[in-house]
Each structure stands twice: as structure tokens, then as C-alpha cells.
Amino acid sequence: MPAVRLSDVAQDAGVSLATASRVLNGSTRVPGKAVAEKVEASALKLGYVPNAQAQALARSRSGLIGLVVHDIVDPYFATIAREVQQQVFASQSQVLFTQTDREIDTEIRALRSLIAQQVDALVLVGSHRYGNDSDAALTALLEGFARNGGRVVGMGQSLGVGRTIVPDNAAAAHELATALIVGGHRRFAVVQGIAGIPSAGDRTGGFIAALTEAGIEPELSIEVGLTRDGGHVLAQQIQEHLAAAPDDPVGESLPLCVFAPADVMALGALGELRRLGIDVPGQVAVAGFGGVPDADDANPTLTTIALPLHEMARQAVDWVLEQPDEGSAIGPEGSEGGAAHEAADTSPEGSAEETPSEVHVRGDVLLRESTALAASD
Structure with missing residues (x-):
């Protein structure tokens, strides 16, 4: 059988293709409740599955969060990674995960790959300054990502970019x-x-x-x-x-x-x-x-x-998912961010790079x- 297309759903629901797209691809410009329910019912009846790329375009977000840790075997990182995964999944987003074994070259390659996958945010857990010349390359990569609307959240050592939860x-x-x-x-x-x-x-x-x-x-x-x-x-x-x-x-x-x-x-x-x-x-x-x-x-x-590992992870995800006009639970007021889909030398319209900030926690x-x-x- 041929694949069900969005146009098939629109025709069955008796709406325009644009309206069907707004309902099913997560656009902020959603029509009325009755229309939305009609489109969703048609999609369910026909077995239509939304296209991830179309959803990203409609939302101006990919729904992907990049998570970088040192060693998933270490229960410290495993505990945080599991909590981040659960919180992100509950928000209908997904986590792209990588570990670095505390190798900065591995970390830089991983970050470049995650950014190329058009993640909306990067969550870096652990110390991410290694005291060598490669630190500057890491900083430049994170700053460029933030300039283009991506959110950067750290847990551990201050990154100097985005927001960081720093244990005392x-x-x-x-x-x-x-x-x-x-x-x-x-x-x-x-x-x-x-x-x-x-x-x-x-x-x-x-x-x-x-x-x-x-x-x-x-x-x-x-x-x-x-x-x-x-x-x-x-x-x-x-x-x-x-x-x-x-x-x-x-x-x-x-x-x-x-x-x-x-x-x-x-x-x-x-x-x-x-x-x-x-x-x-x-x-x-x-x-x-x-x-x-x-x-x-x-x-x-x-x-x-x-x-407070679970609370630290939840706060990190709250920052990642925070809407432009929302304040932070324990940190400074949020600023606008989104997916880093543009070239490194251009800033997407309406984006604003956050002033680096830290929240300190005690054990x-x-x-x-x-x-x-x-x-x-």
C-alpha cells in the first residue's frame, strides 16, 4: 500500500494542507479545538505518521536534546542521565546521548555531531575544561551554538556559556x-x-x-x-x-x-x-x-x-525546555532560545544569547x- 500522505489526511478531514500541517507538526499556530480534533481523528483512521523534519520546520525546533557525560558506567553520570532522559521524554522530546571518557578531542567531535543533528540544546555533565589549548575550541563551539539560538546547560564545572549548576x-x-x-x-x-x-x-x-x-x-x-x-x-x-x-x-x-x-x-x-x-x-x-x-x-x-542529583537533572531539563517568557525555578530569568539551525556566522531572527549564569548547590x-x-x- 502507498504511504499515507499529509494531503490525504487534509482531504479526509476537509481542511487545507496548511491547517493539517499546523495540527500534526506541532506549530504554535494551531486552529480551533474542533478542527484540531477532526484532523487528529483522520490521521488516526488513516494511520498517518508525521514526518520529523516537517515537525522541526513547523516548530522551529527539532525536539532533540544532546546529552554529554564522561562515563555512563559511573553511577554518578548514569543517575543524572536516566533522570534527564525521563524528564525529556515526558516532554515529548528525545535525548541524543554520548560519552567522552574525559577526552577533549572526543568531546569536541561529539558536540559537532550533535549540533549537526540540529539539537535544540546541549546538556554537559561533569568537568569540561581540561587545562589545555583545546579548551578554546570547546568554548568557541559552545558560544557559536548559543549565538544561533541553541541552549547550553552544564552540570558541574562552569562552562562560561549558558547556565550551569555548580556543586560547592x-x-x-x-x-x-x-x-x-x-x-x-x-x-x-x-x-x-x-x-x-x-x-x-x-x-x-x-x-x-x-x-x-x-x-x-x-x-x-x-x-x-x-x-x-x-x-x-x-x-x-x-x-x-x-x-x-x-x-x-x-x-x-x-x-x-x-x-x-x-x-x-x-x-x-x-x-x-x-x-x-x-x-x-x-x-x-x-x-x-x-x-x-x-x-x-x-x-x-x-x-x-x-x-541532589535528581533535582540537578530536573533543573537542567527545566532550563532546556523553558519557554522564552518563563522564569527559571532556581536560576535567573530565561531568555529566548531555540534550535541552532543557522550557519555559524548568522543569528536567527528573534534569538538572543543568554548571559552566562550559575546556580550553586550544596550536598x-x-x-x-x-x-x-x-x-x-
Whole structure:
């Protein structure tokens, strides 16, 4: 059977082709309710399926949202990506997803591809400044997309373009370290020196600042990758350290408390410490950062900073879908945006590039089994 055309629907409903298009392709110029219902009924009866390209032209939007994360295996990114997907799908839009493995060249290629697919917005989750010459290329790409009506939303490190939800990493890590000290911990190991990941540096910096204020020096400083495998390496280096210096240097039979600046690393360390036969929290205590759901199910349950991941994702989608005359729930007033369908050196009529803005969020300290100290006699 030949494919059902829009003209067939228009003829069956007794309306013009333009009217049928406005109803079925999502134009803002929708006719009256009775006419719209007649067109929709004809489309259902004939089995007509709207053309996506025609819908994009009618709406001046593609209904596509580009989502960029570092590593979908990491439960931090997986939690946010799932919430973004659910919120976007509920709005009748779709997500085009890519991961970058924290490689800036991969990220730039991915962004170019998403923009070529005429996405309406880009949502970038994680640190997206790598401290090298390619940062300028990334900035230029995002600025050009925004100039042409696309929306840019970041979650993590400030992008300098569009809107960004920024966790107060240093302050939260400082609060976590303080809580551990108040709880009785005096021996600490920290993960630092993760190149190109400012958020991790901020977290470790805030943690060490609290130790310094309490007159405590980290017993051990380790450089490993911000991944589950990095957590395995972290546990192995902890084992080597304990074997080389088994005595408690503070003379209080306290465990060594390890701070990993990401839950995925802390969870990897927990698993490897168990495999190595090291008691957690008896010999080694472990704290993470992020508040991923997996931390609740770990054995022992993981002490962490719980960021409002679901709320952050919902706010990002609210910004993406915000109409030109709507205000933001927690951020500045919205400005007009739309699909970036024009050439890089021209701005579509009526578009307006947003002034870069940030909204800061705080996490909650969750002290759990992984840092519990044995009760003293």
C-alpha cells in the first residue's frame, strides 16, 4: 500500500494542507479545538505518521536534546542521565546521548555531531575544561551554538556559556572532613593530583583545608584515576602502605580514613579492600563524594556527600525546555532560545544569547558504616 500522505489526511478531514500541517507538526499556530480534533481523528483512521523534519520546520525546533557525560558506567553520570532522559521524554522530546571518557578531542567531535543533528540544546555533565589549548575550541563551539539560538546547560564545572549548576565541592568536602574529625578520626589518606578534573581538585582541596585547620597532616597522598579501576589501585596502594607501616602513628588504634573525591572510586576501593582481606571500617575507613544510589547498597554502606542529583537533572531539563517568557525555578530569568539551525556566522531572527549564569548547590554529609569507629571501652 502507498504511504499515507499529509494531503490525504487534509482531504479526509476537509481542511487545507496548511491547517493539517499546523495540527500534526506541532506549530504554535494551531486552529480551533474542533478542527484540531477532526484532523487528529483522520490521521488516526488513516494511520498517518508525521514526518520529523516537517515537525522541526513547523516548530522551529527539532525536539532533540544532546546529552554529554564522561562515563555512563559511573553511577554518578548514569543517575543524572536516566533522570534527564525521563524528564525529556515526558516532554515529548528525545535525548541524543554520548560519552567522552574525559577526552577533549572526543568531546569536541561529539558536540559537532550533535549540533549537526540540529539539537535544540546541549546538556554537559561533569568537568569540561581540561587545562589545555583545546579548551578554546570547546568554548568557541559552545558560544557559536548559543549565538544561533541553541541552549547550553552544564552540570558541574562552569562552562562560561549558558547556565550551569555548580556543586560547592570544596565547601562540602570541608564539611565532610570536619564531621569525620569530630567523629574521632585522626589518620587520613587523600586522593589528589587528578589532572584536568577541577571538581576533584576542589573536593580534595576542601578536605585537606579542614585537616589543616585541625592540625592534621594527611598520612598518605595518592594519585589514581577517577574511576572504579582507580579505586582498585587506591586500595592496593593502601595495602602496601599498611604493610610498610602497620603501627598506628597516633597510638590510638585508629583506622586509616581514605577520602576518594568520587563515589565510583570509593566503591571500587571498598570492593578491592574486601578482596584483599582488609577490614572496613576496622582497619581502613572509606569516604566518597556524590551520593550515588549504589552507596546505599554498598557493604558496608558508604559515607559520602550526597548531592541532589535528581533535582540537578530536573533543573537542567527545566532550563532546556523553558519557554522564552518563563522564569527559571532556581536560576535567573530565561531568555529566548531555540534550535541552532543557522550557519555559524548568522543569528536567527528573534534569538538572543543568554548571559552566562550559575546556580550553586550544596550536598549533605552522610556518615555511614564505612567510616564508623569501634566504640571505646
